[in-house]
Amino acid sequence: MLQIDSLVPSVRPKFDRSVLEHFLRTLYETISSIPAVAPQHPLSASRTLLRADVATPYATPLPTEETNWKVAFQPPANITVVGSWANKLSVKPKDGERYTVDLAVQMPNELFQEKDYLNGRFFHKRAYYLSVIAAHIKKHLLVDLFYDSTNSDPRLPSLIIESKDGSKLDFSGAKARIRILATLAQDSPISLKHVDSNHCNIRVPSSPNDAPTHRYNDALLQSTTAVPHLLSTHETKKTVDSFSDALALLRIWANQRGYCRGKGGWSILGFEDRGPFWLGLLELMIKGDASMRGSKSRVKPVGRGLSSYQLFKATIGFLARHDFVKEPVYLKDADLGNASISGPKDLAVFVTASSRSNLLSGVPLSSLEMLRHDAQSTLEILSRDISYDDPFSAVFLEDMRHASERFDVVIGVDLSSSHAKKRTEIHELDAGSSGEFILSSMASILRHGLGNRAKAVPLLRRSSTARELSHPHPFTPSIIQIGFILDPTNAFLLVDRGLSVEEAEKDTEFRDFWGNDKTELRRFKDGRILECVVWEAKTVDEKAHIPVLIAKHLLRHHFGIEEASVFTWQPSFDALIRLPKAIGEVYSRLGSSVSKGFRDAISAFDSLVKQIKQLEDLPLSVATISPVHSALRHVSVFTPVAISSSASSALPPWARYIPAMDIIIEFEKSPRWPDDLVAILKMKLAFFEHVARSLTKAVKGLTARVVVDNPSPSASFQDCGRLEILTPEGWAFSASIWHGREATLLDRLVEGEPNRPFAPKPSPREKQAAVKAKETYVRQFIAAPSHHRAISNLCYRYPGFSGTVRLAKRWFASHWLLDVHISQEAVELICAKMFVGDGTGLSEDFDNSKNQVGAPVTKERGFAVVVHFLASWEWQTGLNVPLYGKAEVPTSQGSAGSPGAWVIRTSEDPSGKMWTSNGPDAVVARRIAAFAKATWNRLQGDPYSFKDISVLNAHPITEYDFIIHLETATLPRSYENASVRIQGVETGQQIKSSKSERRPGFDPARLFLDDLRTIYEDTAIFFYDCFGGDKIGGVWLPGLRVPKPFKVRERYSSAPVHRVSNKKERKKTPDVVLNESAIVAEIERMGHGLIKSITVHQK
Amino acid sequence: MASARPQPLSISGFTVLPALYNKSTTHCIYARVHEQTKSKATDALPGGRTLFLVNVPPDATERQLSLFFNYAGTVERVEFHGDPTADVAEEDASMSSSEESEAEQDVEKRPPEVVPLPTVPLRTLRRSGQNCHVVFLDSSSVESALASSHIQRPRPWPSDPEVPTGLSHYLAQYDAIRPPLDVIREHARTSMDLYDYQKQKDKQKSKYKKGEAIVDEDGFTLVTRGGAYGKTLGGGIAVADKKFVTEVSKGKRAKKKKEKREKETFYAFQLHEKRRKGAHYAVVHVFVLIPSSATLDLQAKFKQDVEKIEAQKAKRRFKPY
Structure with missing residues (x-):
């Protein structure tokens, strides 16, 4: 409520009205004093005006030389201020445009005849009337004059007056412009009953008279409604206190979504000038569907004592449910309502008491459907738990017009060459x-x-x-x-299905619609033969x-x-997560023997599970094997490919990387496990060896090796063994063993054992190692599998999710952050947030659950949503992701000591640091926000203005202090890099085949980077694109380049310098400063064979 | 930078030893004679012939350092700091050997030997700016190493062709951490044997013995849980459960009792205060009419909300466009 109270005043005009009133008075006098013009032929009349540089906005069908009626001018019968300004209901328009003051100039009845409703005569007369006023004002007042057309309809011209600088009538302080509408009196001689119903009022020789001209009729009717509308709105406003605030909320909501005019964004077709529609909508909510006859679902009036927010929410709820086509809405008073509008079946109808005309005339149904969709997603946001995120800003404060995040697919169409193939004159004239x-x-x-x-x-x-x-x-x-x-x-x-054969012979509609070359007959499983499009x-x-x-x-x-x-943009987005063509060709040359894709990877995993479970001579039987790798949950950037030994030799050395997919083996519980951490690790090694041996024996062509990572001495409890399995098809897996007892043992070391006072106390060093090992243990064996399950669940539920994550990961990687500073799981969580909303429905069964209405369906939109989120995320506040269904909001504080700045909470991880404890730190988090902003600005552009989406991922390298250029040809992952151009790829040369051993998971650049990061932990921060990046960027830590006194414990390479001697010889010891050139030389030496060169940026 | 000016020769007690990486780049090692600590009588490093080095190149090997100090004399060994016996296998080996001497005193059984995992001479990359001790064969070498005549001109940093660098280093490492299965089997088996042996020995040494009470120095008997059959004391004594003990040790239990000692609505002023605060109270005997909106808590909350909104306003949050 408080928020609304602060919001509403900011969209209201707040200024002194006297300036404007003064001008309006002058204007009134000017218009009233226009001399009458004698009736004359419309064309000659317009020619006269053209001499004063004022064109007459005649609409089609244009008057010809043969027309026998005449146009004339007489001073107006009445001039009134109408519309929202008069009712003090104005809402600030979008993009800093001015408020509009509507001025209704009533044309005298003498100008018209009864038959003027035909063939646009009324419109011509009005156009002339308006242009005479324009010409006169132009001559007598120092203002800027423009023509405008309501809803781009040429039949509805209006005259816009804006203040000109330096004039004594300057009313620019009012931030308003004046719109002159020429209106018709209610009692005019024009026979309105011919317009009211479904008459055809344009006579065209070629077509029969029975096609009703709705838009034409409504355009005419609109000219009579200004004053009655004003009165009825005033009435409603008086009876309901919250009316004006509710209207403001509704208009803000609509404006933020493009149901308005605006310079900056795209407007939804048909909704540019629909002010009366929103008013009518509120009126409908308040008064109810009073005189609806024969309808099942009447709109019941809501209580008058509702607050503005309640009224707004009721309106949104109505929009979300109502279909104006199936249930046309008439708010007519009984005396006015005669025939209801019954036209072609796809016509939306909304007639209010005061307007008489259809407020939705000319609005395409697709735009209305969009309105309904927007209302639905808004309703969803409003009904969410407030504690997850603030609905207020999502509903009112954010500009939602950005097509890339709003629509699943956006296409730009150049209309310059367009022409309608099927056109009827009458419809064209009606439009x-x-x-x-x-x-x-x-x-x-x-x-x-x-x-x-x-x-x-x-x-x-x-x-x-x-x-x-x-x-x-x-x-x-x-x-x-x-x-x-x-x-x-x-x-x-x-497949799109059409009619069956028999019907199709009679009816060619389907074929006409799709074209003869596209339709074909197909027989379906149920035996029917249908026309269809494939x-x-x-x-x-x-x-x-x-x-x-x-x-x-x-x-x-x-x-x-x-x-x-x-x-x-779709194809270029696809290219971002696809392997380069040359590599794809190698695969296709190898034929069908190559298994690739997520499904194949998962089935390879399943068969491996089967094989392991079938092993008979294991001392303990295997309980479960769970996958924890991104490729096994559809969210690795590239679709996984099996690289068999034949494929490996056909591939160039820079494309031989085989990612090892992590899996976790859990054996059945047994008391025979040793009760000691180190011994458990040895036991695991024994198990690995055993599985490896029997697996190689059982499956032909499979190789299995035990990997014993060299653990750093400070972490002797760290799980250091892995089992590396390379299947005959070429899938690589890396298995670890989960043993639940470890957690207890580690906890004992960390927390001590109150029960066993005489047990040996762990040394502080052991304790530290145990804390670290526990952290890794929880992440690897407890958090990762549950995260994996939740994410793969999302992938099945939302078709756009997988692609979104892949694009987002690619984006993070191309900004040299993924894996190095941000874990893949953190990215997955952020993406998940964009899909799950508040988590309702996630915990239910897949079949009867309902997805979030606003969830993106395509990866392009998902990506845009994620980028926008990152650009505006205040990461200090953290993020709650209801990944495991709707649950209580966890609010525990994260461990303060970890370097990570992001907090991403789930119900399983209340501290929110599970995947972000190792970064990004505050510096990197700010960098991410900056990159996201740049990308977001790009995404707001249009598909036709820049076509190559890869610029989104272009990474500026000038900010780094030094850049290590890597030898791309020797790195097995180079092929993943979108920007790397390796010789021979583009030229289509035959890739030389050479034999070499397959090394699953071997990524020397990554190993090198990890070494650099530990060696120079206190010297520099490194950045690298983990997908085959060809450069490593480094930034010196701040403060190191300033000379400092020498300390033994400083952990960076330094060189002594002489102190700048302004204070003479007070301290004799020289200072030391970072020895940059020596460090660079060291890096170059250590990366021998990997590094092409190092460039240092001098600043 | 550093090379532009003549470098200072010493810095807070350390002599600067320039090492030439290539023609234009110099790395600086800081060196000092190792001072034996008084408290640690068992300093493994011999005084007099040991040099303490700071900022050794991160990829330095023992051989490289020996070659570098060639001019001064022969290096006996190099000990890198913060780098205690890097290899697990080594650790195991040393552990078992130290056990050995004890075991011989205890006689009975010799501990089983652990078959170590194979080690490949790989370069260990340490953190930048590391320290190390270089022990010379001869004490005169230390002086000669720091003699100004030797250090004025930077000496080239030697290379060690035996251990690979760069790509070949990572290739070798990749293969090294994938030892043959037989070795792993032996290693695991013998490790387990050692574990069993130690467990056996620990059991013998342990203060926890089946059926025996634990008596501490002051003569108190510790009452503990005895497992399934109450082995400790023949039963009859209730022993705190594990959860309780854990909670007490964490200090959770202690606080609980102190809470709410005093009755909150005993005195009239308390009642009054509470009413003003607008809290719900159950123990009221007097019927009082309270203006509900005027209660303090609600007021405070409203004030908070207003402040929050004001703060957002200040950030222009309420301008929709």
Whole structure:
């Protein structure tokens, strides 16, 4: 509540109205004093005005030389201030535009005749009337004048007056502009009953008269509604206290989502100037659907004593549920309502008491569906637990217009070459202009074509701006965007079904719609033979493209828009997480023998489990084997590939990296395990050896080796053995053994044993080692498996999740942070947060659970959401991820000592430091935010303005103090790097094959980096792209480059320097300073064979 | 930088030994004669012929240091600091050997030997700025090593071709940590044997003996849990359970009792205060009407909220666009 109280005043005009009132008075006098103009032919009249550089905004059908009616001007019957300004309901428009003061100039009844509703005559007369006013004001007042058109409809021109600097009528202090609308009196001679119902009021020789012209009729009706609307709104406002605040909230909500005009963002088609719609909506909520006849679901009025927030929430709830097509809403008073509008089946109807006209006329259904979707996701946010995140800012404060994070797929379409293939004149005239017609028919065709694949496919355009008086018609945008909100269950189906054969012979609708070359007959499993359209997609990546393929096909088929004019980011995003072409070719040359992909990796794991469990001569039987590697939960950046020995020799040395996938073996419980930490480790070694021996015997072609990592002496309790298994197909696994007793033993060392007072006390050093070992133990054997299960659950539940994580990891890696400073699990958790919301439904069964409405469906959107989050995340406050279903918010404080700055809490990890204790530290966290901001700014651009998405991952290297250039040709992971250009790859040379031993998990660059990080822990911070980076960046720790007195314990390489002797000889000992060149030389020596060169950046 | 000016020859008691990495780069090692600590009589390092070095190159090997001090004399051994017996196998070996002497006194059984894992001469990379002690064969070498005539001109840092660096180092390391299965089996088996042996011995030495009470120096008998059959004291005495002991040792139990000793609504002023604070109270005898909105706690909370909002306002949080 308090938040709302602070929010509302900030969108209200707050200034002295007197300046404006003074101007309005002057304006009133000026307009009233315009001399009458005698009736004359419309064309000659406009020619006269053109001499004063004022065009007359005649709309189609244009008047011709043969027209026999005349236009004229007489002083207005009435001039009133109407609209939100008069009611003090103005809400600040988006992007710093000015408030609008609507001025209704009522045209005298004498100007019109009864038949003026036909063929746009009324509009022509009004256009002339307005242009006369324009010409007069231009001559007499020192102001800026523009034409504008409501909702880009050329039939609805208005005159915009903005203050000009230096004029004595300057009202710029009011931050407002004045819009002059020419209106019609209620009792005008024009027969409104012909307009009210479903009449066709444009006579076209070619078409029959029965097609109703809804948009035309509504445009006409709108000219009568200004004053009654004002009165009824005033009435409502008086009766309900919270009305104006609720309206402000609703308008802010809508503005933030692009249901408005705005210079900065894209507006949803049809919603640019829908002020009356929002007013009407609130009125509907308050008064209820009063005179609805024969409808099942009436809208019941809400209580009048509701607060503004409750009213707002009720409205959003209504929008989220209501379908204006299936249940048209009439708020008419009984005396006005005669015939209801019944037109083509896809027409949204919303008529209020005061307006009489359809407030939703001309709004494409896809835009309405978008509105419904937005309302649904807002409702979801509002009903969330407040403690997880603040719903207020998500609903009101954030600009949600960014297409890349709002829509699952965004395509940009260049309309310059478009033409509607199927057009009827009457519809085109009804739409107002050919541009408008193309847009509205495009919206309906795409909506129909995508069907249940998409929840909403709104068209977005840059809102039209006011234009000079010499331009009579609004501009049709040349570029629009189409956003897709996909339905994950249907979006990626391969086949669209149509009619059966028998029906198809009679009805060609399906074939016409998709084109003859695209439709084919297919027999389905249930025996039916149907017409259908089949979309080609072999891989998962290609499947994700199907909605765009459909849109492209439809645009070409119906509007002649070639593929080159349709822009999308999807392919270049795909390229980021795919291996380079040359490597792919090697694989394809090897044929089907190569197993690759997540599914193959998981089945390889399953068969390994089976093989191990079948081993008979093990001393203890295996209880469970759990996977803990990202490739086994669909979230490794690259799809895993098995590298068999034949593949290995066909691959160049810089592409032979075989990632070893971690698994954890748990043996059945047994008292025979020793009760001593070191002995347990030895026991594990014995088990490894045993499994290795019998596994190699049991499975032909499998190699297994025991790896004994050299543990650092301070951590003698650290689990140092691994079992490395290389399957015959070429999958590599790295197994560890989990033994539950270790935890107890480590705890004893850490906490002491009160029960056994005479037991030997552990030394502080042992204690320290135990603390460290316990940390690793919990992470490796307890947290990792449960994390793995939760994440792979998410992957099955949300089709976009896996791709999102992969893109996010790639992004982190290309900024030289992943694995080095940020654990992969931390990235996965952050991505998960964007999908799970508050965790409702996660704990339920997969089948009957419902996903979050707002969750991204494609990886592109997921990535944009993650980047935006990172850019704005205040990481000091931490993040709660309800990964394991809806649960109590854990609020324990993290361990303060660890260097990590991020806190990511889950219900399993209340401290929030499980995956972030080793970084990123505060410095790196700030860097991440900066990188995310840069990327986010890029993502707000449009698909056609920059096509190569790889710039998102371009990493600036000038900030580093020194850069180590690596010898890419010798590193087995170089092929993963998107930017590395190794000779021979581009030129398509035959890759030389050479034999060599396969070394699973061998990554010398990484080993080198780890060594550097421990050696120079107190000297420098290192950064590296773990996916085959060709450079290591280093930054000296701050403060080392300043000379300091010499200390034995300093852990950095130094050289003595003479003190700058301004205080003469007070201290004789010289200082030492970081010996940069020696360190660089050391690095170069230690990395012999890995390093090409080192460049030091002088600052 | 450092090379631009003539370098100082000594710094807070240390002599600067420049080592030439390549033509233009000099690394500085700081050297001092090792002073034997008085408290530690059992200093393993012989005084007089030991040199204490600071800031040794991180990848230095014993051989490299010997070669570097070639001019001064023969180096007997090098001991790197903060680097106690780097290898597990070594540790095991030394452990078993130290046990050996004890075992011989106790006679009975010889401890089983542990078959160590194979070690490959690999370069150990230590942290930058490390210290080490160099023990010379001859005490005159120390002086000669620090003699100004030798150190004025930087000496080239020798290389050690025996141990690989860079890529080949990592290749060798990769192979080294994957020893043959037979060796691992032997190592594991013998380690387990050693463990069993020690367990046996610990049992003999242990103060915990089946059926015997534990009596401490003051003559008190420690009452402990005796396991399933109450072996300690023949039963009859209730012993605190494990949980209790753990909690007491952590200081959880002690506080609990101190809480809420006093009745909170005993005196009139307490009642009054409590009412003002607007808390719920059950023990009221007097019927009083309280203006609910005027209670202090609610007021305070409201104030807090307002402050929070003001802070957000200050950050321009409420400007939607």
